[in-house]
Amino acid sequence: MLDTAAIIxxxxxxxxxxxxEGVNDNMTQSHFHDFFELYYLLDGERLHMIEGETYHFTANDFVLFPPHIMHYSYGEKDMPFKRIVLYFTPDLITDEDVRQKLLEKVTIFTTQSLKASSILPLLQxxxxxxxxxGKYHDxxxxxxxxxxxLSILRLEFNAAKSIPKTRSAxxxxxxxTHYMDDISVNQLAEMLYISPYHLCxxxxNATGKTIIQYLNTTRILHAQRLMLETDYNITRISxxxxxxxxxxxxxxxxxxTGVNPSEKKKQYKTNKW
Structure with missing residues (x-):
């Protein structure tokens, strides 16, 4: 699925x-943004893997991701869905206390939140x-x-619970959690009490990638985070x-990423909010 909002x-x-909206339109790899993301599920069901935990979403559930949070969404086979994603940069939040509160952690809102229905009209x-x-657009x-x-922050809600993990999860x-260490297929298989062949x-099937492909992509995602958050040189980041x-x-x-590390580092310096 082309992320037109991210392009904008x-x-x-x-x-x-x-x-x-779609069916069987799944991400296969965690990603992150250097801006906020509000994901609102309008219809259907989706699974979200957020920082290694998996959550089941149904209609009118939504989640607010701060910058630099690893996540991806996917659905069960042949399960249709409709959703809205809203991206915005941190500097658009006018109140410093509100901004800092929203930067603290991922917040997941489920239909158990009695007042959650008030959020969709504001979003629309x-x-x-x-x-x-219109006039005075900005x-x-x-x-x-x-x-x-502010309406989201004032909601009363129960903490969402993650669902039990499959072996792939x-x-x-x-x-x-261990991307910085030496990780082998045999090591993972032994840890999960499964043969390397069956684990692979x-x-x-679950991610669309081999274990090594997934490991390498995860490492590169974290390398990009270090470029954003530190002054480390490329050698240290690697x-x-x-x-x-x-x-x-x-x-x-x-x-x-399509570019070499030094080019990406320059891009991040140019685009800091």
């Missing part, structure tokens, strides 16, 4: 949204203005976005995320 943000806009008012700008967007976020979880088969060979790191980085 990458072109310099501070806020964008995208509506989508915002998306309509983005589609058809002021309206700022006001509506901050009203939406356990392997993914281990990779996300299950993992590829070591921090588990690469013992700088040439290998450079090759995998370009394969995953």
């Amino acid at each position: 943000i990458s072109q310099g806009k501070k806020i964008a949204y995208a509506y989508a 008012d915002l998306t309509r203005e983005l589609d058809s700008p 002021a309206f967007i700022s006001n509506q976005l901050n009203r939406l976020l 356990q392997a993914v979880d281990y990779i996300h 088969h299950e993992f590829k 070591r921090e995320v588990g690469f013992s060979n700088l040439t290998h790191f450079n090759r995998i980085f370009k394969k995953v």
Whole structure:
């Protein structure tokens, strides 16, 4: 699925949204943004893996991701869904206390939240203005976005519980927490009491990637986070995320991102909010 909202943000806009619906349209790899994401499920069911934990979403559940949180969504076979995603940069949040609160952690809202139904009309008012700008457009967007976020923060809700993990999910979880270490297929298989062959088969079916492909992509995602959050040089970043060979790191980085590490680092410096 083409992420049109992310493309708009990458072109310099501070806020964008995208509506989508589909069947069997699944991500296969965790990713993160350097902006906020509000994901609202309008209809159907979806599974979200967030920082190694999996959550089951049904209609009118939504989640607010701060920047740099690893996540991806997928659905069961032949399960249709409709959703809205809203992306916005941190500087659009006008109140410093609100901004810091929203930056603290992922917040998941389920239909157990009695007042959650009040959020969708606010979100739809915002998306309509983005589609058809009216007078004082920028002021309206700022006001509506901050009203939406304050309304979310004032909701009363129960903490969402993650669902039991499959072996593939356990392997993914281990990779996300030990990506900086030496990890082998045999090691994962022994840990999960399964043969390497069957683990590789299950993992590829679940994620669309081999274990090594998934490990390398996860390492590169974390390398990008270090570029955003630290002043480490490329050599140190490569070591921090588990690469013992700088040439290998450079090759995998370009394969995953399309550019070499030094180019990506320059891009992040240019686009800091």
